[in-house]
Every structure is written in structure tokens, then in C-alpha cells.
Amino acid sequence: MPMTKEDNDLVTRVENGAPLGEMIRQHYWLPAIPSSKLEAGGRPFRVRLLGKNYAAFRAGNGTAGVIDEACPHRRTSMLLARSEEDGLRCIYHGWKINVTGVLDEAPNHSGDQQQFCKHIRTNQYSVVERGGIVWVWLGKGDTAPKFPELPFIDLPEDQRAVTxxxxxxxxxxxxxxxxxxxxxxxxxxxxTKLTAGSGNERLIMTKALAPRLEFEERPYGFRYAAIRDVGEDKFYARINNFVMPWYGLICAPYEKGPAMVFFSTPVDDVTHRAWFVNFNEHAPLGPTIISTAPDVWNSPPVPEGGAANNWGQNRDLMKRGHASGFPQHLATEDFAMFLGQGPIYDRSDEQLCSADGAVLRVRAAILKSVREFMAGKPPTLATHPELDYRQARSVGGVLPSGSDWRVLAEQA
Structure with missing residues (x-):
């Protein structure tokens, strides 16, 4: 059954007090910026989350901070501020905000400056730097939500890459x-064919296009197996995890190979930031298309142009056998599909099939969480007593017919 327009708004809108945006703000850590993008004492960067602008920076002492972009005084951008040892100083009138968001100095105030600073309202956000990412909690209160301790978070730097x-x-x-x-x-x-080496099980997906899906609910969301028959009384099971509110943990294409985490975080109602974490729990990652990205804040490439030029699709390349006409990157192919759906995809007029079960479960999990939040309850998938993000491990493999795919999951 297609989604109603009301429910479509509930699972997409994040701005101006929308329930989904407020739920995410209160109950989840948001990735703000790759750690490597911030230089000690260097320039601040604009980070837009849930329809609001923030400034992410690394003070001279090496500590990362995320504060409101607008200076609390005359509301100019703190992106223009001078970075000092423990904060940012606005170059308009010299007001200085430290990495925790507290106003430390207001040199143009003639009275008791310390007392004056105490009475200036500023928003203070919790910041954690782990897994090659600066994370921020934008909620209110003294107790932050559980941090997403996903499998890549505590790996050595040479075993993960972020763009x-x-x-x-x-x-x-x-x-x-x-x-x-x-x-x-x-x-x-x-x-897949261009990038997959010998023994890469991902190639099976280019031959068996209609997987059978089996699901298991988990405290963080769900995991599911996409099962494809490969002949000779064998099947390929690809077990991936959805972790609320946006993480897709994708299994490695071969045993002990590099896995991926995809997550798409809301910038505003019609923009998102696509995150890619390539990681290997067993060995150094080495050169990959993610680890060698030229700009970790602007990669992989988004298609250029619009509908008038088919978003830059190379039709000549398609005539020569390329399936999509977007050779730049696997993610560029995905981005083209998103652009083709429009700024906000209308799910009230779609016609789904058996392959869409996991997509439907993503929507159901988000709807359930938003409705719990609107009813004044903490979302179950954010506060479940057995919530353990470390259990979200994805794996794939070829098994004899009649086997249970959960054997692979247990090994993981």
C-alpha cells in the first residue's frame, strides 16, 4: 500500500519544528564533519544540520567544537572568526566563544565583563571525535543519547576512511x-564489474537480480538477508543491517575484505549529506576509492546539470556497454537516481514489488519512532535496554542449500 502524503511528510521533513527533526535532535548523535577537515587553529566550516547552520572548528589546542554559526552579539557569521587557543573570536567586535559554546569575553562591554558573559544566551552542544568524524549532539538536557559504537568507530586510522x-x-x-x-x-x-576483483562475491548480484528477503528485528533496527540462488545446490546470502536513524551497514564483498557504512543525514528538507565509511576490521585498508578521495568533504562526485541534460549522463558510454552512463563512482549512480526522484520523493504514488521489503521496514521504523516521540515517549529504537550498536555486523557468503543464513551472522 502506498504511503499517505501525511506519513511521507512525517518521515522526510526536518525543519521548523517538524517532529522528525526534533526527535533526531534530541535522541541521536549527528556526524558533523570529517576530523581530517579541521586544522588546529585553522578556518571554521559551515555545517548545516536539520535546517540550521553551525560552525565546526578546531581550536589552537586541538579540541574540536561545534557552535551556532551566528555570533550571539550582532549575528554575523562565526565562519569569519579568528581561531584562538581555546575558541573562536568574532572579528566584528571581539566576542570570544570557547569550544563548549560558552561566551568567555566581550571586550566592547564597559561593565563587569565576567558577569555580563554569564547572562548571554548561547547554545552549548556536546561534541565527540571518534572514528574519523566529529559528532555533535544538538539536544537539551544533561544526558546525551547512547553513542553509535558501530564497528568502525575504534579502528586504527589505517583501517578506515571517511568521505x-x-x-x-x-x-x-x-x-x-x-x-x-x-x-x-x-x-x-x-x-561492480569494473571494480570487483577475482573471487568478489558481489559479482553474483549482477546475475541473480531478484533476491529473496528474510528479516530479523534488532534493538537498533533490523538486519536482513538477501538470498540469491547460485546453482550447484548453493545460495549467496548477503546480510546487511539498518541502524536507526540512517545507517546502512553493508557487508564486505569477500571474506575479511573492506566493508562499508552508508549514512545520509538531513541538511534540511531538500538536501542531505551522504557519508561513506570504508573499513576493514582485519587489516589495513590500503588504497580504495574512498581512502584516496581528493576531498573528504566533497566526494564522491554528484552528477552535474539537471533534467535538461539528463544530469550529465553519458549516453555514448551507454551505447558502448556501460549500464548507467555515470562512470565516475558507484555513489554517483545512486545520486543520479535520487535527483531523478525529485527534491522530496512522493511515496504516495509508487508501485512496489517483492524486492522492496527492506525499504518498507526502514520507513516503518522511522514512522514508529516519530510517532512515539510525538506521543511524548522516548523512541524505542533509540533507548532500547538491549541497544548495543556493536552488534550491528554485516557479512555475506555462499552456503549449501538448506543452510540457515544466520550461521554467517553468528560468525560475524
């Missing part, structure tokens, strides 16, 4: 793609 890029569509379009197993063998057929 992100801003995409001009709603966030949910990206999240849904991460849990859509059947598009891989179609949209990514050529990219």
Missing part, C-alpha cells in the same frame, strides 16, 4: 538506497 558530500535531495532517498539490495545488480552492474 562525505552534499546532495540536493531529501535525506530518506539516500537511506532507502542503502537498504535496497536489488538495485545493485542493475544500476551498479558496470561499476
Amino acid at each position: 562525505s558530500v552534499e546532495v540536493p535531495t531529501n535525506w530518506l532517498q539516500g537511506v532507502e538506497a542503502s537498504m535496497d539490495s536489488s538495485h545493485v545488480g542493475v544500476l551498479h552492474e558496470s561499476t
Whole structure:
């Protein structure tokens, strides 16, 4: 059954007090910026989250901070501020805000400066730097939500790589793609064949296009197996995890290979930031398309142009056998599909099939959480007593027919 327009708004809108945006703000840590983008004593960067602008920076002492972009005095941008040992100093009148968001100095005030600073309202946000990412909690209160201790978080630096890029569509379009197993063998057929080496099980998806899906609910969301028959009384099970509110943990293409985490965080109603974490729990990552990205704040590439030029699709390349016409990157192919859906995809007029079960469960999990929040209850998937993000591990493999795919999950 198609989603109603009211429910479509509930799972997509994040601005101006929308319930989803307020729920995320209060109950989840948001990735703000890759750690490597911030230089001690260097320039601040604009980070836009849930329709509001923030300044992310690293003070001279090396501590990362996230504060409101607008100076509390005359509201000019703190992106223009001078970075000092423990904070940012606005170059308009010299007001200094430290890494915790507290006003330390207001040199143009003639009275008791210390007392004056205490009475200036500033928003103070908790910041944690882990897994190559600066994270921020934008909620209120003294108790922050549980941190997403996903499998890449505490790996050594040489075993993970992080990139992100801003995409001009709603966030949910990206999240849904991460849990859509059947598009891989179609949209990514050529990219998979070009990048997959010998023994890469991901190639199976370019031959068996209609997986059978089986699900298990988990305290953080769900995991599911996309099962494909491969002949000779064997099947390929690809077990991936959805972790609320936006994480898609994708299994490695071969045993002990590099896995991926995709997450699409809301910039505003019609923009999201796509995050990519490539990681290997067993060995150094080495050169990959993520670890060698030229700009970790603007990669992979978003298609150029619009509908008038088919978003830059190379039709000549398609004539020569490329499946999508977007050879730049696997993610560029996905971004083109999001752009083709429009700024906010209307789910009230779609016609789904058997392959869309995981997408439907993503929507159901988000709807359930938003409705709990609107009813004044903490979302179950954010506060479950057995919530353990470390249990979200994805794995794939070929098994004899009649086997239980959960054997692979247990090994993980």
C-alpha cells in the first residue's frame, strides 16, 4: 500500500519544528564533519544540520567544537572568526566563544565583563571525535543519547576512511538506497564489474537480480538477508543491517575484505549529506576509492546539470556497454537516481514489488519512532535496554542449500 502524503511528510521533513527533526535532535548523535577537515587553529566550516547552520572548528589546542554559526552579539557569521587557543573570536567586535559554546569575553562591554558573559544566551552542544568524524549532539538536557559504537568507530586510522558530500535531495532517498539490495545488480552492474576483483562475491548480484528477503528485528533496527540462488545446490546470502536513524551497514564483498557504512543525514528538507565509511576490521585498508578521495568533504562526485541534460549522463558510454552512463563512482549512480526522484520523493504514488521489503521496514521504523516521540515517549529504537550498536555486523557468503543464513551472522 502506498504511503499517505501525511506519513511521507512525517518521515522526510526536518525543519521548523517538524517532529522528525526534533526527535533526531534530541535522541541521536549527528556526524558533523570529517576530523581530517579541521586544522588546529585553522578556518571554521559551515555545517548545516536539520535546517540550521553551525560552525565546526578546531581550536589552537586541538579540541574540536561545534557552535551556532551566528555570533550571539550582532549575528554575523562565526565562519569569519579568528581561531584562538581555546575558541573562536568574532572579528566584528571581539566576542570570544570557547569550544563548549560558552561566551568567555566581550571586550566592547564597559561593565563587569565576567558577569555580563554569564547572562548571554548561547547554545552549548556536546561534541565527540571518534572514528574519523566529529559528532555533535544538538539536544537539551544533561544526558546525551547512547553513542553509535558501530564497528568502525575504534579502528586504527589505517583501517578506515571517511568521505562525505552534499546532495540536493531529501535525506530518506539516500537511506532507502542503502537498504535496497536489488538495485545493485542493475544500476551498479558496470561499476561492480569494473571494480570487483577475482573471487568478489558481489559479482553474483549482477546475475541473480531478484533476491529473496528474510528479516530479523534488532534493538537498533533490523538486519536482513538477501538470498540469491547460485546453482550447484548453493545460495549467496548477503546480510546487511539498518541502524536507526540512517545507517546502512553493508557487508564486505569477500571474506575479511573492506566493508562499508552508508549514512545520509538531513541538511534540511531538500538536501542531505551522504557519508561513506570504508573499513576493514582485519587489516589495513590500503588504497580504495574512498581512502584516496581528493576531498573528504566533497566526494564522491554528484552528477552535474539537471533534467535538461539528463544530469550529465553519458549516453555514448551507454551505447558502448556501460549500464548507467555515470562512470565516475558507484555513489554517483545512486545520486543520479535520487535527483531523478525529485527534491522530496512522493511515496504516495509508487508501485512496489517483492524486492522492496527492506525499504518498507526502514520507513516503518522511522514512522514508529516519530510517532512515539510525538506521543511524548522516548523512541524505542533509540533507548532500547538491549541497544548495543556493536552488534550491528554485516557479512555475506555462499552456503549449501538448506543452510540457515544466520550461521554467517553468528560468525560475524
